[in-house]
Amino acid sequence: xxxxxxxxxxxxxxxxxxxxxxxxxxxxxxxxxxxxxxxxxxxxxxxxxxxxxxxxxxxxxxxxxxxxxxxxxxxxxxxxxxxxxxxxxxxxxxxxxxxxxxxxxxxxxxxxxxxxxxxxxxxxxxxxxxxxxxxxxxxxxxxxxxxxxxxxxxxxxxxxxxxxxxxxxxxxxxxxxxxxxxxxxxxxxxxxxxxxxxxxxxxxxxxxxxxxxxxxxxxxxxxxxxxxxxxxxxxxxxxxxxxxxxxxxxxxxxxxxxxxxxxxxxxxxxxxxxxxxxxxxxxxxxxxxxxxxxxxxx
Ligand code: SPV
Ligand code: MG
Numbered sequence: 001x002x003x004x005x006x007x008x009x010x011x012x013x014x015x016x017x018x019x020x021x022x023x024x025x026x027x028x029x030x031x032x033x034x035x036x037x038x039x040x041x042x043x044x045x046x047x048x049x050x051x052x053x054x055x056x057x058x059x060x061x062x063x064x065x066x067x068x069x070x071x072x073x074x075x076x077x078x079x080x081x082x083x084x085x086x087x088x089x090x091x092x093x094x095x096x097x098x099x100x101x102x103x104x105x106x107x108x109x110x111x112x113x114x115x116x117x118x119x120x121x122x123x124x125x126x127x128x129x130x131x132x133x134x135x136x137x138x139x140x141x142x143x144x145x146x147x148x149x150x151x152x153x154x155x156x157x158x159x160x161x162x163x164x165x166x167x168x169x170x171x172x173x174x175x176x177x178x179x180x181x182x183x184x185x186x187x188x189x190x191x192x193x194x195x196x197x198x199x200x201x202x203x204x205x206x207x208x209x210x211x212x213x214x215x216x217x218x219x220x221x222x223x224x225x226x227x228x229x230x231x232x233x234x235x236x237x238x239x240x241x242x243x244x245x246x247x248x249x250x251x252x253x254x255x256x257x258x259x260x261x262x263x264x265x266x267x268x269x270x271x272x273x274x275x276x277x278x279x280x281x282x283x284x285x286x287x288x289x290x291x292x293x294x295x296x297x298x
Pocket of ligand 2: 042044083
């Protein structure tokens, strides 16, 4: 089954689809190993691992390169955060072709003006594209995909940009009408009230997606009653890795020897397992077995 089909099947069979954020192949693999339904290849986390602002600095090709490494490492679907689509409708069209070819299951595009800034940045510049221009991007994305199950998630930043609930609802309805496959409603409030209000009011039929970074108190059992279908844990792996590396580096820099390191770090075996080092042995044995059969070695 293709990753596109797996994602569609999960949406049909599960009440909530849980998506873990990743920033490279290793973190994506860990997301998979911990039983999440899909991977979020987020622009914030990927930009951070390049020590760059989440502000449309990295190119589409650079994001795609990282995202492809996640697809190659994982069996679960990868959902790519494609920011504003890297330009206008023509850029979106090119992007969809590239991401679909790479084996990505879904892309998310947001209705901000390029270059965008991260939605949760205090006093960040949050400028909305017109509804019409964003609808044009959705039309371009739909037209560019080969598999009609490849998902196009339309993300509205109306609440982030301070345009209010009515604007958010109107845009979500327009994006549904334009043919989006899911709506992502983003909020930077520190409680889920406005997301619940949106979910209870908009009246759409598409799966609703949330990213509750700023309102972490939201519980899984609250999602179903508000018809929220997909929850994205966008950046916790990145922040955990950042915190753990800082702690261990601090300890090493203050120690005479590595044996003083108290910080719990993964064993070499853990990493060998993740990078499939042990499978090399099996491959060597298989090759040897065949070489023997063919009379090259005794
Ligand atoms: C990301 O993870 O890159 C997102 C979510 O787009 S947010 O950082 O909240 O904008
Ligand atoms: Mg992003």
